[in-house]
Amino acid sequence: MSGGAHITLLAFGQVGEMVIENQRPISAGETVEKLLNALCIEHSGLEASVEHPRFRVAVNQAVVPFGHILRDGDEVALLSPVSGG
Amino acid sequence: MSGGAHITLLAFGQVGEMVIENQRPISAGETVEKLLNALCIEHSGLEASVEHPRFRVAVNQAVVPFGHILRDGDEVALLSPVSGG
């Protein structure tokens, strides 16, 4: 990947069936919330999952609030509600 | 063993250190209590163990009250308070 900031997008559980894991450009100061909004426009059906009270986002393996600002090289994981083992 | 009724005497736990397991003659209508009285006379120190609230006697593998009447061929077991496994 060249030019501008990128994140690595991962998705687990039901959300993983809707979102394709990939490298993705981000704009300066892009928050998790803005990323989610963009993804919901791109992927129909995603909005219901994202609004689930137990849906989480992890950045570099740590769960973050949706206001968290993304940086170049971040690993961003969309975490469907966990099933447990 | 010949002549008259006999029991097989077994003893477990602390009581087993005092009483020798053996074949032993019994009189007609002899109860567990009478047997215990006789054993306490023969074996010094036994009385305290027999009077422990958790001391039991089993006849043919079933715990019996001390009034139980012994019969020829019975297996009589003196059971010290159990330790658990």
Next chain:
Amino acid sequence: MTGRDHIRCTDAPIDPEAEHRLMRGKLIGDGAMVSFTGIARPVAQDDKNIVTLRLQHYPGFTEGSIAKGVAQARARWGIGQCHIVHRVGDMAPGDPIVFVATSARHRRAAFEATDFLMDWLKTEAAFWKCEITDNGTTWIEPRAKDIQDSQRWKDKVDG
């Protein structure tokens, strides 16, 4: 005692994993298996090092006293398999002394039944135990903690 119960006293060393595998091979549709392995402790109640732990049992009668606990566990938790192996005779600190396992459709029943059976073994089963240290031989009675633990199950039944 049903065909799903395995109750055994043995003077040979216990191999907990062999027992676990034997039991697990009999599972029929159960989703949960809980096992307990007890290991002979190195220190006696008087804080002396234990040289030998000696466990006496009354063949037949002792297994019967265990079976009563198993019957209660079955009635209460509807467990699948039940597997109990108890070491008897002389053993050294560090030796496995008891292996207990139960299975059930769901894990809560298997946890509680195994826990209950250990409390039963510790207070009701017909074993006589003495610790042999350099100080001599001491016969053991159930610890107050064991009696207290076993009381939990009665409380629940009454409550």
Next chain:
Amino acid sequence: MTGRDHIRCTDAPIDPEAEHRLMRGKLIGDGAMVSFTGIARPVAQDDKNIVTLRLQHYPGFTEGSIAKGVAQARARWGIGQCHIVHRVGDMAPGDPIVFVATSARHRRAAFEATDFLMDWLKTEAAFWKCEITDNGTTWIEPRAKDIQDSQRWKDKVDG
């Protein structure tokens, strides 16, 4: 996570007895070891036969979510060893899906810590599970019973 913790997710079949032996070999003076083995169920929540159970995990993050539960168990029960192996990927009904074991000086701590860790795994650990039947694929959420079970430990802390 200390040297006494073993936390592993694996897409290879679990051998519960091998894990039990591995853990037991590390015991230092503990008198009690409790293990739980969970086995993949043959029937889905919609009563259809399960063809495949699929478990997804997030390498690193999932182990971290398990380690949080282990840290809580250590703080609360002072356990000795802790050994957790979780199967991930595709598995068939009857396959062992999880093995959890803890050791402690006395059995109550080992029973409670293992029980707690299973509740933790069932509600807090980062796994995503789907059942594949002839009806299709269904993503699973924790059962109400699992959430209720995990609540027990919070009640105790608060109470």
